[in-house]
Amino acid sequence: MRGGWVYILTNRPNGTLYVGVTNDLVRRVWEHRQGSADGFTKRYGLTKLVYFEDHTEIALAIQREKAIKHWSRAWKARLILDTNPQWRDLYEDIIT
Template structure:
């Protein structure tokens, strides 16, 4: 079974957060940026990829996503700040 990615999208530094999981990070991030992914990210204009985490197995990635979705916002922000203190858009780095 192929691996997967956990990712966090936002609209601006310290803005609204969305935690997702995918097998194809580049495609999924592009869909969010282009507004092709209907729902929460499109409604709130979440186009900035600020956190990524690679997992060798998709089932592990899915479980990690479920766990992160239950985290307090402050914990998610701390996770982002650990890897990306400037809240830089990581989209160009994944291609």
């Protein structure tokens, strides 16, 4: 079984947050950036990748995504701040 990624997008530091899961992080973030699918991320302009983590199995990534989605906003922000205190867009880091 293939692995997966959990990721968080935002529109600006301390902005609206979106938690997602995918088996191809580069492709999925590129799709969000292009606005290729109507929905929450397109409506709010969520194009900045501020957090991601990889998992060996997609089922584990899905389980983690569901857990994070139920967290308070403060917990999600702390998760981002622990690894990305400047809320820097990490997309360039994953495509190189």
